[in-house]
Every structure is written in structure tokens, then in C-alpha cells.
Amino acid sequence: MTNTKKNPPQLPPDAKLIDTHCHLDMAAYDLDLEAVVHAAAALGVAQIIAIGIDWPSSAAAVKIAGRFQGVFAAVGIHPHQAAEAGDDDYARLAALAEKPENKVVGYGEIGLDYAKNYAPRALQIKEFTRQLGLARELQLPVIIHDRDAHDDTMRLLREAAPFPAGGVMHCFSGDRELARQVLDLGFHISIPGIVTFKNA
Structure with missing residues (x-):
């Protein structure tokens, strides 16, 4: 049997x-954002969605999307x-999303996080x-964040359904x-980085 962790399946060339x-928008990319985007493209990543988590990061995602052809933005809290x-904040996010030139293709990262509880659950x-x-x-x-809050x-998703534009967990x-x-x-469903952990 082939060990798929040592010999991962290869994507078709196209x-x-x-x-x-x-x-x-994270500070870690301040010095080499262009190199990161170009390296991703060279490895077959045709498009990237830059995510917003609040008003400043959503505005930054839109700005970054404007710099690169294959980068798009999502806005949210x-x-x-x-x-x-x-x-x-919500009015400004909507204004960003309504302008086609801003390349906003999703609303998020939104959802619930009961692991950290930085905000009260009722408010979340x-x-x-x-x-x-x-x-x-x-x-x-919608781009949904769900941490220790599945139920x-x-x-809430079932109550708000249907979602004609779809979404991603x-x-x-x-x-x-x-x-x-x-x-x-x-x-x-997005595949998390934890699948790369040894015990995954």
C-alpha cells in the first residue's frame, strides 16, 4: 500500500x-505579498479570495484584490x-460589496466561535x-466560521436558508x-490545514 503522505496524489497538469x-492583509505578508501571490499562481492556484474579519481587514482585502488579477475579496465581521x-461598519461593508470594481465575491468570515468566546455568545x-x-x-x-458551535x-443556517448564492464552511x-x-x-466544505498534521 502506498503511503499517501509521502506520495500525495498529483493533480492533473491542467x-x-x-x-x-x-x-x-496580515503583517506577515507586508514585505513579500507580491511574491506570495505569484508563487501561488506558479503552483496552480488560479484564484485567491482575501478574507475580511472586520471593517479594516475587509477594506484591506478589497485593496489587495485591486492589485492582483487573480485575487478577489470577501467582507464581513x-x-x-x-x-x-x-x-x-455594516453599512461600509455593504458599500464595498456593491461596487463591482471592488471584486467582492463573498460575505465572510462570519459565524460563531465558542472556543475563545471573545464576544458573548448571544451577541455572536x-x-x-x-x-x-x-x-x-x-x-x-457566505463564508462560515464554526468553532465548537456546530449546533x-x-x-441559524437552517433558519436563514435558502442561500441562493451558496456558501462554504x-x-x-x-x-x-x-x-x-x-x-x-x-x-x-473547505479542507482545513489540520489534515496535514501527523495524527490527522
Whole structure:
């Protein structure tokens, strides 16, 4: 039997990948962002979606998308920032998303995070619900963050369904049944980096 970790399957030469979740606004990329984007393209990553987690990072994602042909943006308020978001933030995010030249192709990273609880759960639920409605108004797919909050996340998604523009469950960590529920919503599931861990 072949050890797939040592001999991973090769993509067909004409295969193109889309990285649906990059935080390209992080300081770690300040000096070599252009090199990172070009290296990704050289390895077959045809498109990258730069993710927003609050107003400043969403604006930065739009700015980065404007610099590179294959980079697009997503805007939203992460559950960690739920306590800091105000009405004007949501209005500014919508204004960014409504301009085609800004290349906004998704609403997120939004959702619930009960592992860290940087914001109270009730507030996270309120802001997540609000943003699901905004994404629908903007006709954008949603990019969902769900950490230790599977039940509430799925309940809120079912209540807000359908999602005509679809969505993606970022960094999926659930079981087969949860995967089925996510797929039944018409969403995609992203493969998290933890699959590269030795004990994965």
C-alpha cells in the first residue's frame, strides 16, 4: 500500500485551484505579498479570495484584490470582532460589496466561535444572523466560521436558508453527519490545514 503522505496524489497538469480563504492583509505578508501571490499562481492556484474579519481587514482585502488579477475579496465581521462592530461598519461593508470594481465575491468570515468566546455568545448569534441577512441582500455566498458551535451554527443556517448564492464552511471540523447537513444547504466544505498534521 502506498503511503499517501509521502506520495500525495498529483493533480492533473491542467487543474486549477482556488484558495477560498487567505488573510493576505496580515503583517506577515507586508514585505513579500507580491511574491506570495505569484508563487501561488506558479503552483496552480488560479484564484485567491482575501478574507475580511472586520471593517479594516475587509477594506484591506478589497485593496489587495485591486492589485492582483487573480485575487478577489470577501467582507464581513468575524465572531471574535462581534462586540466591536457597529451599524456604520455594516453599512461600509455593504458599500464595498456593491461596487463591482471592488471584486467582492463573498460575505465572510462570519459565524460563531465558542472556543475563545471573545464576544458573548448571544451577541455572536445576533451579529451572525444579521450578516446572513446582509449576505442574502447582497446576493453573495457566505463564508462560515464554526468553532465548537456546530449546533447553533447549523440551526441559524437552517433558519436563514435558502442561500441562493451558496456558501462554504471554512476549516470544517465536523463529522460525516454534519458534513451531510452542510452539503444539504448547498454549501461547500473547505479542507482545513489540520489534515496535514501527523495524527490527522
